[in-house]
Amino acid sequence: MDPKPINEGMLLEDHDHGMPEEEEITEDDMNGIHNIEEDTRTISEIAMELHHPNKSQVLLDQERFLPIANVVRIMKTQMDPQAKLAKDAKECAQECVSEFISFIASEAAEICNITKRKTITADDLLTAMEATGFDNYAEPMRIFLQKYRQAHKITGPIHRTHPDYVRPPQFQMDPFVRPLFFDTEQGRRCTETQYVINGSEIVKNAPLGEEWNEQTGTLNTRADGYYMEEPMEPMPMEEVEIEEHEEIIEQDSLGAIALEQQGQMQIYVDPKTKQHFAAKETPNGMELYPLIIQDTPLQLENVSGPNQFVMNMPDGRAIPHGMGQEEPQPVSSSSVMRKIGQNPSSYAQQHHHVSHVEQHDDVEYEEEEEVDQVEEDTVPVPIAPRPAATRVQPKRTPTKRKK
Amino acid sequence: MSQFPEVLDNNLLHAENNETAEYIQNDGTNQSEVFMEHPYTPNMHPINMPSIVEGAVHPYNNLIHHNDAIPPAKYASMRQMTEDFWREKKQKMTEISEEDMLNKSKNMSVPMARVKKIMRIDDDVRNFMIASDAPIFMAQAAEFFIEEMTAMGWQYVSEARRRILQKADIASAVQKSDQFDFLIDFLPPKTVPTTSTNGPGHMSEDSFQDPNMHSDFHQRTSNSSVNRSHHN
Numbered sequence: 001m002d003p004k005p006i007n008e009g010m011l012l013e014d015h016d017h018g019m020p021e022e023e024e025i026t027e028d029d030m031n032g033i034h035n036i037e038e039d040t041r042t043i044s045e046i047a048m049e050l051h052h053p054n055k056s057q058v059l060l061d062q063e064r065f066l067p068i069a070n071v072v073r074i075m076k077t078q079m080d081p082q083a084k085l086a087k088d089a090k091e092c093a094q095e096c097v098s099e100f101i102s103f104i105a106s107e108a109a110e111i112c113n114i115t116k117r118k119t120i121t122a123d124d125l126l127t128a129m130e131a132t133g134f135d136n137y138a139e140p141m142r143i144f145l146q147k148y149r150q151a152h153k154i155t156g157p158i159h160r161t162h163p164d165y166v167r168p169p170q171f172q173m174d175p176f177v178r179p180l181f182f183d184t185e186q187g188r189r190c191t192e193t194q195y196v197i198n199g200s201e202i203v204k205n206a207p208l209g210e211e212w213n214e215q216t217g218t219l220n221t222r223a224d225g226y227y228m229e230e231p232m233e234p235m236p237m238e239e240v241e242i243e244e245h246e247e248i249i250e251q252d253s254l255g256a257i258a259l260e261q262q263g264q265m266q267i268y269v270d271p272k273t274k275q276h277f278a279a280k281e282t283p284n285g286m287e288l289y290p291l292i293i294q295d296t297p298l299q300l301e302n303v304s305g306p307n308q309f310v311m312n313m314p315d316g317r318a319i320p321h322g323m324g325q326e327e328p329q330p331v332s333s334s335s336v337m338r339k340i341g342q343n344p345s346s347y348a349q350q351h352h353h354v355s356h357v358e359q360h361d362d363v364e365y366e367e368e369e370e371v372d373q374v375e376e377d378t379v380p381v382p383i384a385p386r387p388a389a390t391r392v393q394p395k396r397t398p399t400k401r402k403k
Numbered sequence: 404m405s406q407f408p409e410v411l412d413n414n415l416l417h418a419e420n421n422e423t424a425e426y427i428q429n430d431g432t433n434q435s436e437v438f439m440e441h442p443y444t445p446n447m448h449p450i451n452m453p454s455i456v457e458g459a460v461h462p463y464n465n466l467i468h469h470n471d472a473i474p475p476a477k478y479a480s481m482r483q484m485t486e487d488f489w490r491e492k493k494q495k496m497t498e499i500s501e502e503d504m505l506n507k508s509k510n511m512s513v514p515m516a517r518v519k520k521i522m523r524i525d526d527d528v529r530n531f532m533i534a535s536d537a538p539i540f541m542a543q544a545a546e547f548f549i550e551e552m553t554a555m556g557w558q559y560v561s562e563a564r565r566r567i568l569q570k571a572d573i574a575s576a577v578q579k580s581d582q583f584d585f586l587i588d589f590l591p592p593k594t595v596p597t598t599s600t601n602g603p604g605h606m607s608e609d610s611f612q613d614p615n616m617h618s619d620f621h622q623r624t625s626n627s628s629v630n631r632s633h634h635n
Binding site (some may be wrong): 022028030063064065066067070071073074075077078080082083084085086088089091092093095096097098099100101102103104105106108109110112118119120121132134139140141143145146147148149150151152156160169170171174177184199243260305316 | 470487495504522531534551581600
């Protein structure tokens, strides 16, 4: 009979475990170390033979897996106190969880590739889980992410649910996961939104009733804003939530422009000078407004420069303003930036708070509300109309790797 | 692979069933399959259990047969266990306080640096930067993964009235769930572990070794010694 040899093995294992608890723990640790070494060598051989025949690099033994003691401690929380764990079960869980981490990270990397971004964030990992069928993980992990941001006073991007996500049956009756709020010296902030202000800071609560859409479970943003934004290293940034325009305009004696939209603002970064710009699309093209970053751990320089830029497409041509102009500076391979109108003192004393976002080529941005410029010496410059690029985001089928 | 043609056929049939069946039906099908095909419990019904022989020689004989000291399974089905598991996890995440979150992010149950290194194992990830919140997020997900896999395996142990969680229980849990398809390479289906009879001493690097093959303790010690000397 087949069961008999297995039972004999089980009995032998039981006999081996019939020792005092302390000694048993010691033996488990020792066996764990040996098992780690052997499993590492085996899997390394398979990896080298199947995927990298010419590579001789192999990760160190201890680095390929999580420590087996940690894995066993987590496993025992799901079992009876009197239950026992076989050695092969410990090793099996250790290998499987490493493959899980590598698998999700690889999927998140593909998501970043689609959106031309270079940094994998927690939000990308969450989207990767939704894309690969780990639907049960999505809501607990999203709540974890909101709580983490709230505790560390971090604002992150709005999460866009992957189209392949299917809500599990046990969560069907639950309300959708909502963003949380936290308090800073400048006021109340939201964990899942980003606003940009170019002017004096206004402290307002986000109008949750207007922004939160219960039916879709997301903040009211543009429908095709799929994987659009990418935050850099999450850090305690100070951001402002805007609710009234007139108040902003009145309080800003320097005549700066306040920008507001329901979703996120597109931020461009000049890689050469590290200058940040807020992008605002007008009928005449996309205008860039310089932003000065403060209180950033990266310690960027506060660069004072002209107060307005106009970005040309390769097929467009900018008409220079009557005031002084400089040579165009390269921002990206597909566009040329030119400065129009110099007014350094108008914003040298301004304080802007913004999160870092890398530049995106061919980025569309739909402004729902427009605020007129207050500066008297700034006149809109007519330039060639920017062609309306329609971005179609192809739907991805879940990619489950099979070796 | 060719040594087990029947097993392959069964797997193909199961795969087809899994692909075509709906979510609920799939669970029902898997549940019935579990009861019929669990390798360690040929007789599931207590009525058919052989009676305990008095004066059994081996002290662990009671683990094989029905034992009143072992309580019945907590959940009636794997699906119910899974739903209760995730409801509990979501509730736990919802109720965690801001202070507990700060403590949790500093003292994760797995080391953060190790998680980051494992994330970079894949070549696709090597060209990317990893934000500071990603390892913490992944560590929490890994904890959920270990807990869910163990809970599913433990469900099989409870249904069989046993007390030892083995690799076969985890393998059965993995095979019954679509979300674990990426683990197929690590858990060959229904392979009976056999003792390796490889020659003593150093094993050639070119030789292919089945990851599911179990070496005896002496060989493990020998291999460990070889690895240790190599790294020193």
